[in-house]
Amino acid sequence: xxxxxxxxxxxxxxxSSMCTEPHPDARAAAERFLAAxxxxxxxxETVAALEExxxxxxxTLADHPTPSDAAxxxxxxxxxxxxxxxxxxRNRHDGGRDDRGVxxxxxxxxxxxxxxxxxxxxxxxxxxPVDDDYRADTDAVAAxxxxxxxxxxxxxxxxxxxxxxxxxxxxxxxxxxxxxLHVDAAWGGFVLPFTDHDWSFADAAVDTLTIDPHKFGxxxxxxxxxxxxxxAALDALAVDTPYLESRSQATLTGTRSGAGVxxxxxxxxxxxxxxxxxxxERAADHADWLAAELADRGYDVVEPELPLVAAAVPESEFxxxxxxxxxxxxxxxxxxxxxxxxxxxxxxxxAFLDDxxxxxx
Amino acid sequence: xxxxxxxxxxxxxxxSSMCTEPHPDARAAAERFLAAxxxxxxxxETVAALEExxxxxxxTLADHPTPSDAAxxxxxxxxxxxxxxxxxxRNRHDGGRDDRGVxxxxxxxxxxxxxxxxxxxxxxxxxxPVDDDYRADTDAVAAxxxxxxxxxxxxxxxxxxxxxxxxxxxxxxxxxxxxxLHVDAAWGGFVLPFTDHDWSFADAAVDTLTIDPHKFGxxxxxxxxxxxxxxAALDALAVDTPYLESRSQATLTGTRSGAGVxxxxxxxxxxxxxxxxxxxERAADHADWLAAELADRGYDVVEPELPLVAAAVPESEFxxxxxxxxxxxxxxxxxxxxxxxxxxxxxxxxAFLDDxxxxxx
Numbered sequence: 001x002x003x004x005x006x007x008x009x010x011x012x013x014x015x016s017s018m019c020t021e022p023h024p025d026a027r028a029a030a031e032r033f034l035a036a037x038x039x040x041x042x043x044x045e046t047v048a049a050l051e052e053x054x055x056x057x058x059x060t061l062a063d064h065p066t067p068s069d070a071a072x073x074x075x076x077x078x079x080x081x082x083x084x085x086x087x088x089x090r091n092r093h094d095g096g097r098d099d100r101g102v103x104x105x106x107x108x109x110x111x112x113x114x115x116x117x118x119x120x121x122x123x124x125x126x127x128x129p130v131d132d133d134y135r136a137d138t139d140a141v142a143a144x145x146x147x148x149x150x151x152x153x154x155x156x157x158x159x160x161x162x163x164x165x166x167x168x169x170x171x172x173x174x175x176x177x178x179x180x181l182h183v184d185a186a187w188g189g190f191v192l193p194f195t196d197h198d199w200s201f202a203d204a205a206v207d208t209l210t211i212d213p214h215k216f217g218x219x220x221x222x223x224x225x226x227x228x229x230x231x232a233a234l235d236a237l238a239v240d241t242p243y244l245e246s247r248s249q250a251t252l253t254g255t256r257s258g259a260g261v262x263x264x265x266x267x268x269x270x271x272x273x274x275x276x277x278x279x280x281e282r283a284a285d286h287a288d289w290l291a292a293e294l295a296d297r298g299y300d301v302v303e304p305e306l307p308l309v310a311a312a313v314p315e316s317e318f319x320x321x322x323x324x325x326x327x328x329x330x331x332x333x334x335x336x337x338x339x340x341x342x343x344x345x346x347x348x349x350x351a352f353l354d355d356x357x358x359x360x361x
Numbered sequence: 362x363x364x365x366x367x368x369x370x371x372x373x374x375x376x377s378s379m380c381t382e383p384h385p386d387a388r389a390a391a392e393r394f395l396a397a398x399x400x401x402x403x404x405x406e407t408v409a410a411l412e413e414x415x416x417x418x419x420x421t422l423a424d425h426p427t428p429s430d431a432a433x434x435x436x437x438x439x440x441x442x443x444x445x446x447x448x449x450x451r452n453r454h455d456g457g458r459d460d461r462g463v464x465x466x467x468x469x470x471x472x473x474x475x476x477x478x479x480x481x482x483x484x485x486x487x488x489x490p491v492d493d494d495y496r497a498d499t500d501a502v503a504a505x506x507x508x509x510x511x512x513x514x515x516x517x518x519x520x521x522x523x524x525x526x527x528x529x530x531x532x533x534x535x536x537x538x539x540x541x542l543h544v545d546a547a548w549g550g551f552v553l554p555f556t557d558h559d560w561s562f563a564d565a566a567v568d569t570l571t572i573d574p575h576k577f578g579x580x581x582x583x584x585x586x587x588x589x590x591x592x593a594a595l596d597a598l599a600v601d602t603p604y605l606e607s608r609s610q611a612t613l614t615g616t617r618s619g620a621g622v623x624x625x626x627x628x629x630x631x632x633x634x635x636x637x638x639x640x641x642e643r644a645a646d647h648a649d650w651l652a653a654e655l656a657d658r659g660y661d662v663v664e665p666e667l668p669l670v671a672a673a674v675p676e677s678e679f680x681x682x683x684x685x686x687x688x689x690x691x692x693x694x695x696x697x698x699x700x701x702x703x704x705x706x707x708x709x710x711x712a713f714l715d716d717x718x719x720x721x722x
Binding site: 005006007008009011014016017018019020021022027028029030031032033034035036037039040042043044045046047049050076077078079080083087111112113115116119120121122159160212214220221222224239240241242243244245249252253254255256257258259260262263265322327329330331332337 | 366367368369370372375377378379380381382383388389390391392393394395396397398400401403404405406407408410411437438439440441444448472473474476477480481482483520521573575581582583585600601602603604605606610613614615616617618619620621623624626683688690691692693698
């Protein structure tokens with residue numbers, strides 16, 4: 001007897017995810033490359049060439065001075081990119097006094113992948129407070145760095161509140177301390193080019209940067225992105241690769257997804273720049289609208305900066321929204337968090353508010 | 362003007378890869394789940410349930426005593442699974458004397474992902490020689506372990522020669538040293554159930570095991586597998602996950618591929634056990650036939666144990682085969698290496714030998 005085919009959930013009620021429905025071209029490209037492995041470029045040459053194109057496109061978005069020979073690769077996601085940035089900085093740091101290992105300084109708003117990276121890589125993670133508007137407190141960062149700081153992390157689009165840290169100031173602090181600067185723009189990177197925020201290789205002395213096609217870039221999973229200003233950042237990650245007819249491998253994973261690479265290229269070919277600009281503007285409108293609607297209902301709302309809304313909704317109402325089938329999540333402080341991804345429409349948000357109003361009674 | 366769609370290479374001349382053409386059901390399932398993220402189970406519930414099924418199926422293949430509650434997850438590939446096994450053993454080891462970190466003992470035949478793991482995790486990798494038949498030399502392993510050995514690695518299907526290490530003997534050495542035992546069956550895991558090798562949870566005191574659906578399991582990329590005898594092995598990897606409505610995350614990556622999970626389940630549903638048995642027997646026949654043909658031509662051939670043939674083909678002939686479009690690779694010792702994956706047919710191998718004969722003149 002045939003078992004019924006499992007079907008994925010629709011994105012209709014997904015307000016909690018930083019992933020989204022892929023662009024149709026990206027989906028089609030991914031389907032063609034489901035069996036290719038960019039981790040073995042001497043065998044899978046077509047997808048290896050596509051990866052070069054993906055890196056050049058990403059480097060263009062992130063204002064790399066020479067996108068056509070930017071260093072980088074398509075990662076499994078933001079976590080791999082962040083882990084690799086920490087690993088590269090650790091490996092490149094010239095070592096501390098005595099036997100102390102290196103440390104990484106990041107705002108408490110940084111994604112939990114930095115906690116994972118520190119545990120994995122056996123480096124100390126020094127998290128410092130954010131200011132009243134949830135951005136890295138530069139005084140606290142300056143106080144936390146020392147001569148064994150390998151990396152300072154700035155976030156351009158925080159996971160909880162969509163905030164952009166003061167990247168040029170963080171770069172200056174890092175430079176002063178002899179540390180490198182990593183920008184985590186995993187989620188923000190496809191929105192920020194259409195804002196006046198400082199976040200890119202052109203805006204500051206950024207060494208490495210995370211920017212994920214499978215988030216606002218509308219590529220299928222898995223397609224994250226790691227970029228570096230200089231080849232040396234990736235060279236510091238390379239291990240030898242016997243049995244592959246290629247010299248070495250700088251990636252964290254071995255076999256990698258051809259679908260992710262091909263999907264990322266197709267999404268960027270279809271949407272950069274106008275499609276992404278329109279998506280970013282629409283999402284910003286939705287976020288502003290939702291924030292105003294929630295404020296009108298008396299909730300404390302964190303003013304959106306990028307298209308992400310947080311509001312202090314009581315636990316009982318949050319639970320009732322989950323029970324009603326809404327995929328929503330919470331900040332560490334317990335606020336409801338709605339990510340206005342490209343699949344989130346005004347009518348979705350109206351339906352969401354209708355349910356909230358019904359729950360409030 | 363429309364740019365021509367890039368097309369993936371066919372598998373017709375791919376003899377170097379441990380990946381293969383996915384089963385049609387697996388491809389279809391992967392296409393449906395290209396936008397789902399098993400790394401966020403509270404949002405993507407359907408794929409989270411599929412992952413439980415994948416782990417149960419894998420645990421059945423690997424003779425876990427209780428497959429329905431085996432610990433494990435679908436990784437990005439064998440590298441992630443091996444890295445995580447080393448990380449888990451490092452984190453679970455109760456620490457060594459003085460300030461010495463822990464070490465990992467592995468045969469020199471182990472995959473380069475263990476070199477990557479050691480560099481990443483800042484543990485010492487002690488590689489020991491193999492015996493005359495390319496299997497871990499148990500005397501050398503016993504001599505290399507000490508009281509800060511966290512893990513002994515055995516390979517069940519080596520990348521270069523397809524050899525199966527003496528797993529029960531390695532388990533005994535590990536137990537004696539207070540270390541854990543990891544079996545890397547990334548490539549061999551879907552063939553070994555149809556052989557009389559000792560490799561599984563039932564055959565020895567194996568703590569963790571790598572077994573990749575996207576290799577001989579005929580699932581699309583990315584679908585690796587990590588299994589553990591006990592939950593504690595995964596618990597040792599968990600970090601807290603704010604903003605996700607789930608408690609913690611034990612995976613190396615964050616966002617993960619729903620396509621990989623759904624594809625792996627569909628492949629195993631379609632092929633376990635008869636389809637895999639037939640594929641394993643066909644591949645073994647092809648490997649034996651190719652080995653005999655190469656020996657007839659006067660090459661030194663390493664007798665196949667699992668369906669992988671290595672033969673001492675001169676560099677000039679190897680280069681001419683690559684130039685003729687054959688995707689072949691070499692062992693560290695420079696031998697030609699042909700992996701008889703499910704897409705490799707007898708007629709492919711005949712065409713390959715025809716080209717080789719032409720090259721030899």
